[in-house]
Amino acid sequence: MAESRFANLKALVIDDFDNFRISLIRMLQEIGFGRVDSAINGRDALRKCRALQYDLVLCDYNLGPGKSGQQVLEDIRLSGLLHAGSLFVMVSAESGKPIVMAAYDFEPDAYLTKPITTKTLGQRLGTLIRQRLEMLPIYRALEAGEIPQAIEACRVYLSGQGRARNQCQKLLGRLLLESQQYEEAEAVYRSVLEGRDLDWAQVGMAIARRGQEDWLGAMQWAEQALKSSPLCMKAYDLQVDLHRDRKDYFAEQDALERAVEKSPMSIRRQQQLGDVAFYNRDMDVAVEALRRAVRLGEESSYDNIDTHLNFVRASAAMMRESSEFPYARDVLKVLNDFEQRFGDAVMNKVAVQSAGALFKSAAGDAPGAHSSIESARQITQEQSLLPSVLIQVDWLDCYDNLDERDAYQQLLEQMQKHYQSDQQALEVMDRLLANPLSETNKRWLTELNREGIHHYENRQYDKAIACFIRLRRKFPRHIGIKLNLIQAYIGKLKRQDDAKLLEKVQALHLSLRRDVPPESESFERYCQLRDALRVLVDERENDNRAR
Amino acid sequence: MITVQDKPTLDFAFVLAASVHDMKNSIGMLLQTLENLSELSVPPPVAEEMGVLGYEAARINSELVQLLSLYRLQENTLLLQVDEHYVDDVLSEQVARNELMFRSRSIELTYTCDPQLLWYMDAELVGGVVNNLLVNAARYCRQQVALSASLHEGELQIVVADDGAGFPENMLAEPVETSASVSFATGSTYLGLYFAAQVARLHVNQSRAGHIYLRNGPPLGGGKAVLCLP
Numbered sequence: 001m002a003e004s005r006f007a008n009l010k011a012l013v014i015d016d017f018d019n020f021r022i023s024l025i026r027m028l029q030e031i032g033f034g035r036v037d038s039a040i041n042g043r044d045a046l047r048k049c050r051a052l053q054y055d056l057v058l059c060d061y062n063l064g065p066g067k068s069g070q071q072v073l074e075d076i077r078l079s080g081l082l083h084a085g086s087l088f089v090m091v092s093a094e095s096g097k098p099i100v101m102a103a104y105d106f107e108p109d110a111y112l113t114k115p116i117t118t119k120t121l122g123q124r125l126g127t128l129i130r131q132r133l134e135m136l137p138i139y140r141a142l143e144a145g146e147i148p149q150a151i152e153a154c155r156v157y158l159s160g161q162g163r164a165r166n167q168c169q170k171l172l173g174r175l176l177l178e179s180q181q182y183e184e185a186e187a188v189y190r191s192v193l194e195g196r197d198l199d200w201a202q203v204g205m206a207i208a209r210r211g212q213e214d215w216l217g218a219m220q221w222a223e224q225a226l227k228s229s230p231l232c233m234k235a236y237d238l239q240v241d242l243h244r245d246r247k248d249y250f251a252e253q254d255a256l257e258r259a260v261e262k263s264p265m266s267i268r269r270q271q272q273l274g275d276v277a278f279y280n281r282d283m284d285v286a287v288e289a290l291r292r293a294v295r296l297g298e299e300s301s302y303d304n305i306d307t308h309l310n311f312v313r314a315s316a317a318m319m320r321e322s323s324e325f326p327y328a329r330d331v332l333k334v335l336n337d338f339e340q341r342f343g344d345a346v347m348n349k350v351a352v353q354s355a356g357a358l359f360k361s362a363a364g365d366a367p368g369a370h371s372s373i374e375s376a377r378q379i380t381q382e383q384s385l386l387p388s389v390l391i392q393v394d395w396l397d398c399y400d401n402l403d404e405r406d407a408y409q410q411l412l413e414q415m416q417k418h419y420q421s422d423q424q425a426l427e428v429m430d431r432l433l434a435n436p437l438s439e440t441n442k443r444w445l446t447e448l449n450r451e452g453i454h455h456y457e458n459r460q461y462d463k464a465i466a467c468f469i470r471l472r473r474k475f476p477r478h479i480g481i482k483l484n485l486i487q488a489y490i491g492k493l494k495r496q497d498d499a500k501l502l503e504k505v506q507a508l509h510l511s512l513r514r515d516v517p518p519e520s521e522s523f524e525r526y527c528q529l530r531d532a533l534r535v536l537v538d539e540r541e542n543d544n545r546a547r
Numbered sequence: 548m549i550t551v552q553d554k555p556t557l558d559f560a561f562v563l564a565a566s567v568h569d570m571k572n573s574i575g576m577l578l579q580t581l582e583n584l585s586e587l588s589v590p591p592p593v594a595e596e597m598g599v600l601g602y603e604a605a606r607i608n609s610e611l612v613q614l615l616s617l618y619r620l621q622e623n624t625l626l627l628q629v630d631e632h633y634v635d636d637v638l639s640e641q642v643a644r645n646e647l648m649f650r651s652r653s654i655e656l657t658y659t660c661d662p663q664l665l666w667y668m669d670a671e672l673v674g675g676v677v678n679n680l681l682v683n684a685a686r687y688c689r690q691q692v693a694l695s696a697s698l699h700e701g702e703l704q705i706v707v708a709d710d711g712a713g714f715p716e717n718m719l720a721e722p723v724e725t726s727a728s729v730s731f732a733t734g735s736t737y738l739g740l741y742f743a744a745q746v747a748r749l750h751v752n753q754s755r756a757g758h759i760y761l762r763n764g765p766p767l768g769g770g771k772a773v774l775c776l777p
Contacts, residue, residue, distance in 0.1 A: 017576075019576055019579065019580075020575075020576070020579065023579050023582075023583065093568060093571050093572050093575060111671065113612075113671065113675075114571075114572075114575040115574070115575040115578040115579055115582075115608065116579075117578075117582050117643070117644060117647065118582070119643040119644070119646055119647075120640060120643050120644045122643075123639065123640055123643045124640060127636055163633060165631075166630060166631050166632070195631065195667075196629070196631070196667045196752065197752075198629065198630060198631070198667075199628075199629075200630070228629075229627060229628070229629070230623075231623075231624070231626050231627070262624070
């Protein structure tokens with residue numbers, strides 16, 4: 001069976017099962033590979049890949065504890081340990097690709113299903129390697145970083161009768177998109193789509209349209225792709241990007257929630273969902289996604305410091321709002337492991353002490369919170385460091401939770417002065433102010449508020465309520481929004497009776513008492529709403545009596 | 548205020564799927580070991596017994612694969628990736644996979660497919676269906692099995708035929724889609740055919756969906772299963 005064309009190829013087998021690993025090594029040797037190495041886990045594999053450039057990596061998807069096959073693939077590709085023409089083949093026990101394998105950025109070149117025999121392996125690798133050899137001029141150009149030459153080589157290949165047509169079309173489309181030749185890319189995808197509605201070509205069309213700033217066209221193509229293949233994760237990812245282009249963070253969150261529901265194992269999607277939900281102050285969603293992202297990060301190159309900090313922040317915010325918080329242990333673990341994971345640089349110490357203070361203050365541990373925040377602030381003073389605005393906001397939230405008005409007010413004034421012309425910092429601080437100061441948030445508040453009022457006037461109370469709830473999450477100290485929300489609730493209650501909701505709205509109204517003193521300009525509206533609520537309560541009582 | 552994480556509720560289908568997955572790993576190991584053994588020179592009676600072991604293990608394996616795939620189908624997490632493939636690449640892989648089984652049972656397998664034939668399908672799933680049809684044919688044939696593929700009226704037809712007694716009358720009558728009935732009397736669950744029908748159905752092109760039908764008679768005089776992909 002040994003063929004000379006395999007003789008100068010180097011292969012790496014990654015499998016944690018001795019039995020499988022040894023058989024695979026034996027098979028590859030029988031097929032004729034010149035060199036076959038093996039690794040028992042992800043770390044071992046990475047070490048070997050750093051020492052030698054392999055032409056083929058044969059990796060089991062399930063590697064037991066530690067990195068999964070997908071994470072090994074990500075590590076290897078992200079650190080550029082394989083050359084352009086090398087093959088990464090994923091071995092799995094299941095036939096058909098389960099959705100867990102719907103990768104974010106990197107996909108293996110092929111999947112093999114167990115059981116594997118020398119014959120099946122030889123046959124599949126023979127096909128793959130023949131294709132690679134046919135496409136060698138393209139890969140050589142890619143290796144040398146010569147994209148125009150690679151594109152030209154693709155065109156030459158496609159004009160012939162090669163059997164790797166499909167791979168070559170995909171590669172050509174991708175290279176054209178990457179070099180922003182959108183019209184040429186479209187031509188490639190259109191010719192594929194003449195044969196059949198294939199999701200990857202539809203996604204390609206969508207990316208090309210996005211590149212040409214045809215937002216609507218891009219969205220439509222992404223939807224087409226989802227129609228032909230409802231689990232096409234690349235199409236979901238593209239929709240997410242498209243919403244982000246428009247700074248429509250709520251739509252981005254919705255799209256991410258749909259994507260994550262289908263593919264919960266992707267750390268990148270969980271991180272992005274966690275971050276955007278945190279930005280939107282939707283803490284239930286943020287906590288869930290960030291907790292998963294932290295877990296998935298244990299073995300991933302994509303793990304990052306902000307995911308961990310935002311998980312603690314979102315948890316603190318959620319804990320403040322509700323009496324039940326299920327993930328306290330996860331938060332404590334994140335705090336405990338933080339320096340070991342990300343290093344004990346001074347800024348990391350400050351960040352983790354601040355996040356810890358915030359969480360303790362939300363959990364009702366005032367002495368612990370005090371000691372942590374003092375320690376964080378002391379470090380910054382001693383080293384005369386200016387921590388990021390996010391960390392300073394953690395301090396503010398912490399003082400707020402501890403009900404330390406003076407410390408809160410003093411720090412807030414100091415920050416407002418310092419950041420008065422820093423739009424990005426102001427965007428972060430707006431949540432703590434009665435009225436937003438950043439241009440983006442001012443505009444956004446005006447728009448969504450207008451939308452809410454529009455719905456209210458059309459008696460679409462639920463839609464109006466949804467707008468005002470989103471606004472209130474972002475600007476919890478804004479009086480006008482709360483009054484609008486109450487008014488929308490009253491509209492809904494007038495139409496349909498709901499005892500529980502009425503109680504909730506009364507409580508919301510009552511909570512404003514301190515913020516709307518008689519001399520404030522909102523006082524008149526506050527009283528009108530109070531009267532409207534009283535009418536609703538009286539009607540209910542009369543109804544009950546009548547029954 | 549701080550509560551410990553809720554105890555997760557037991558989802559039996561999930562537990563079953565996980566355990567099927569585990570069993571499948573064991574079967575894979577068993578098949579691997581058998582292949583290693585078959586490389587050694589053993590006396591013919593032993594080789595025959597090993598053939599039986601290999602065949603039964605392959606059957607369990609393909610049944611488990613189908614169970615898992617059906618579970619994913621039901622959970623809506625079965626990823627269908629239709630792409631353009633050389634039909635020969637997909638089919639000859641299944642021929643190679645079952646070579647040992649056919650050899651050890653002294654069955655003659657004829658395979659016909661134009662190497663240039665291109666068609667649209669999920670190669671993994673269709674490969675799984677063809678594997679199952681081959682294993683099934685090996686069970687019911689006398690000594691011959693034929694696998695072929697060709698285009699008919701805008702459909703790819705993959706045919707697996709044998710020279711056995713053919714399918715029972717009641718199976719020929721009804722469309723395969725509805726025959727997912729478990730019959731303990733005959734010992735057959737028809738799971739394989741049900742799975743094949745589901746995979747075929749997932750392949751849709753311009754409102755035409757794939758399907759599978761059964762016939763008796765030509766080309767080998769026994770049963771014939773035809774998988775049609777638009």
